[in-house]
Each structure stands twice: as C-alpha cells, then as structure tokens.
Amino acid sequence: MESYTSLSSWITALEAILKERNVSYPEVLAEANIDIDLLRNPYGRIEVSIIDRAWKVALAHTGDKNLGITSAHLCQPVHWHALGLAMLCSASISEAIARLVQFREILTNVVTLNMVRDEQSVCLHMKTKIPIEDVGLEVVDFGFAGLLTLCRSIFPDDVKPSRVCLQRPDPESPDAFEDFYGCPVHFGGEQHELEFPLAVADRVLDYSDPQLAARQDDLAQDYIQRIVQSSAILKTQDAIKELLPQGEPCQQLIAERLCLSPRQLQRQLQKEGSNFTALLRDVRMELAKQYLQQQYRPITEVALLLGFADHSNFTRAFKSWFDCTPTEFREGL
Structure with missing residues (x-):
C-alpha cells in the first residue's frame, strides 16, 4: 500500500495562520502530538494523515470552518520549496502551471495533476488519490487556493480565473470561496479545476528570468531524485x-x-x-x-x-x- 506524504511546510504554514488569529502554534502542535523538531528540516515529508490532524486541531482553536480558504493569502513560495521559486521566475501563468505539473511530486504524492489547453483557456486539473476528506479539506483548500496566490504574486494586476470547480463537498459558507477566487465556484466535482483564459494564462512578463527559472528547475529535480524517489x-x-x-x-x-x-x-x-x-x-x-x-x-x-x-x-x-x-x-x- 502506497504511503501518501506531503511537504512538512503544509504544517509549518500554520504558524503564520495561527499568529494572525492570536492562537499559539506550539500549543496546536502539542495537541496534535507533533514534534516541532520534525518540522525543522526543509526537505522533510510528513504523512498526509498527520498534516490533516494538525489542520483539524488548528480549525478547532480558531473556530474558522473555512480556515483553508481564508488563509490562502498567507501561502508563500517557500511553502512549495524550489518549485515555488521556479514558478515565480516563470514567464507566464501557463508556464508556472506547467512547472507545477512537472514537479508535482515535490508537493505531495496524494494527488494527480495535469494541464489542459484548448483554443480559449488553460485549465489545471487536480484529483486526490484517496477520498478528499482523508487528505483534509482545510489543507487542500489552502494548497489549491495557494496556487492562485502564487499566480497573483507573479502578475502586478489582479488575476481572476474564469472558472473554478472543487472536488470538496459544499462548505457551510461558500461566499468565502467566491470572494477569494473572484468568480463563481462549483463544489462536489469529480476533480479540482482552475481555469484561466488564454489572454491571462499566456501573457508574458517582461521581468521573467529564464536562467533563474532553469536553475530552480534543477533544484526541484534534485529534490525529487534525492528525497521523493x-x-x-x-x-x-x-x-x-x-x-x-x-x-x-x-x-x-x-x-x-x-x-x-x-x-x-x-x-x-x-x-x-x-x-x-x-x-x-x-x-x-x-x-x-x-x-x-x-x-x-x-x-x-x-x-x-x-x-x-x-x-x-x-x-x-x-x-x-x-x-x-x-x-x-x-x-x-
């Protein structure tokens, strides 16, 4: 049976999230029975069940039932390891998404990712290999929406997708999702889908750095070979x-x-x-x-x-x- 793991940064991201809500990060880790020393290794990987446990404890302490989506603005490139920096150096959103698909093993092995392009749009498809509730609704909300946070940090203008479909069941407060994505959000789909019109996805940035992006690609591939595989x-x-x-x-x-x-x-x-x-x-x-x-x-x-x-x-x-x-x-x- 395959062991499903993700970057330990999906737990360490809680530190900034909890600080914003005046909740003690060490107390949450202690209650979740997680040794903080295991999180100090930037190359560390944690079983998804442990990550889910940490987020559920954080949710209980904050009382925010939409904790993942309301915290997505705090997602940082460092949470994505070398992949995050490579995406920031990409020439366009479509190129950043292509890198995400190529190096998806860095983030986790519990999802499948692919990019679909047609004459009008570019769409990222993501699906969990196990029931999404077993991965953790909150952390999946945070990670998937965090991709849009990264895209918005690439572009100087506001970036809005043309369509969003989420694999998760209906949340109690769907307005939080539509406020973040800036478009209607559909729930209960067979997979996650994040679609951008070509005019947005293929717009080339003047300040992109192909050499730096290639260097980050090398680091990403090195991480996969040494740690993941x-x-x-x-x-x-x-x-x-x-x-x-x-x-x-x-x-x-x-x-x-x-x-x-x-x-x-x-x-x-x-x-x-x-x-x-x-x-x-x-x-x-x-x-x-x-x-x-x-x-x-x-x-x-x-x-x-x-x-x-x-x-x-x-x-x-x-x-x-x-x-x-x-x-x-x-x-x-």
Missing part, C-alpha cells in the same frame, strides 16, 4: 548518518525521523533486500574508514561520531569488521 535504504542510511553522533540510533528513532512506523520501515527495507541492523553496521563501517583517514581525529572522537559509548566498544566492533584494530588500520594507511 530515493529508496528506503538511502533514506535510512542518511538518517543514521545524521543521528549517529548523538549515540547509537534505534530503529524506532529512525522510523520516526522518516515519518514511518517501525513496522513500515522494516517492510520497506525487506522489500529492498535489507534490514536496519545491516544498514547500521554498513554505515558505521563506511564512516569508520573515512574518519580514520582524517589523521587529525583522535580515535576516541571517531568512536563517538559513530555512536559508540566508548573507545573499547568501537575497537571490538572495528576488529570484527576488518580483522584489525583502528590503530593498526590507521598505521597501515
């Missing part, structure tokens, strides 16, 4: 390397770092023909050789960097790996 083995190895200097990490801690349960992590590693114990050993072996080649590092420091409690434990492990002590290995370099 990387294997469970690579993700686990990266997490082990990051946490080793704090002591030997257990599988529970690594799984939490990757926003998985220990059982989910175990299944993913088994699917790729590995296991946590073997990866921990392999990472330590690799780093041990690297650190010992750095002659300025005392062996005691190397032991601590590899998560060992003391020099003797490291020496015993190293000898079992390479049939020599760390000192003998270093002398033979």
Whole structure:
C-alpha cells in the first residue's frame, strides 16, 4: 500500500495562520502530538494523515470552518520549496502551471495533476488519490487556493480565473470561496479545476528570468531524485548518518525521523533486500574508514561520531569488521 506524504511546510504554514488569529502554534502542535523538531528540516515529508490532524486541531482553536480558504493569502513560495521559486521566475501563468505539473511530486504524492489547453483557456486539473476528506479539506483548500496566490504574486494586476470547480463537498459558507477566487465556484466535482483564459494564462512578463527559472528547475529535480524517489535504504542510511553522533540510533528513532512506523520501515527495507541492523553496521563501517583517514581525529572522537559509548566498544566492533584494530588500520594507511 502506497504511503501518501506531503511537504512538512503544509504544517509549518500554520504558524503564520495561527499568529494572525492570536492562537499559539506550539500549543496546536502539542495537541496534535507533533514534534516541532520534525518540522525543522526543509526537505522533510510528513504523512498526509498527520498534516490533516494538525489542520483539524488548528480549525478547532480558531473556530474558522473555512480556515483553508481564508488563509490562502498567507501561502508563500517557500511553502512549495524550489518549485515555488521556479514558478515565480516563470514567464507566464501557463508556464508556472506547467512547472507545477512537472514537479508535482515535490508537493505531495496524494494527488494527480495535469494541464489542459484548448483554443480559449488553460485549465489545471487536480484529483486526490484517496477520498478528499482523508487528505483534509482545510489543507487542500489552502494548497489549491495557494496556487492562485502564487499566480497573483507573479502578475502586478489582479488575476481572476474564469472558472473554478472543487472536488470538496459544499462548505457551510461558500461566499468565502467566491470572494477569494473572484468568480463563481462549483463544489462536489469529480476533480479540482482552475481555469484561466488564454489572454491571462499566456501573457508574458517582461521581468521573467529564464536562467533563474532553469536553475530552480534543477533544484526541484534534485529534490525529487534525492528525497521523493530515493529508496528506503538511502533514506535510512542518511538518517543514521545524521543521528549517529548523538549515540547509537534505534530503529524506532529512525522510523520516526522518516515519518514511518517501525513496522513500515522494516517492510520497506525487506522489500529492498535489507534490514536496519545491516544498514547500521554498513554505515558505521563506511564512516569508520573515512574518519580514520582524517589523521587529525583522535580515535576516541571517531568512536563517538559513530555512536559508540566508548573507545573499547568501537575497537571490538572495528576488529570484527576488518580483522584489525583502528590503530593498526590507521598505521597501515
């Protein structure tokens, strides 16, 4: 079963939203049982169910049943990672939407996106892979409307779509949606649709920067390859390397770092023909050789960097790996 995740920024965006409403962001995270340290990584990804939980707690604290749409003006390019900056550098709204479709994996893997063009308009289609209520109505409202916020920041003039259709059920107060989009909004559709007339979508900006946009495209593609599409083995190895200097990490801690349960992590590693114990050993072996080649590092420091409690434990492990002590290995370099 596929694990659906999104950028952690869909939670951190709540900080500005709650501040505008005089609600404590740390209190909301605590009530949602979310460790704020997990959100400090700009490359971090969070399961959509956890993001939905955070937004539901925020909704309860604010009492705003239209929290997603009434907060959409606070959506920032940084919430979209490198993709947001690439869109800002685009020459037109249609080009920005094309980039969104191309690099959609950055934002989330829980939706499908495509752009449809005809003789009169350009339309973005979005559909959730699971029931939209399971993704979270509020965060979907915020993300989809946030696209229009980005488009409006690209153009100096007010940008209004010609048609908006939303997959969500009818809200209690539809006026908030029509006020934001500036056009009639239809609810209960099979998918989200955001349509612009060609005169708006293809209008070329004089100050667009193709070179800067291309650079952001490279960063976006790099993010997808390293973070979104990387294997469970690579993700686990990266997490082990990051946490080793704090002591030997257990599988529970690594799984939490990757926003998985220990059982989910175990299944993913088994699917790729590995296991946590073997990866921990392999990472330590690799780093041990690297650190010992750095002659300025005392062996005691190397032991601590590899998560060992003391020099003797490291020496015993190293000898079992390479049939020599760390000192003998270093002398033979």
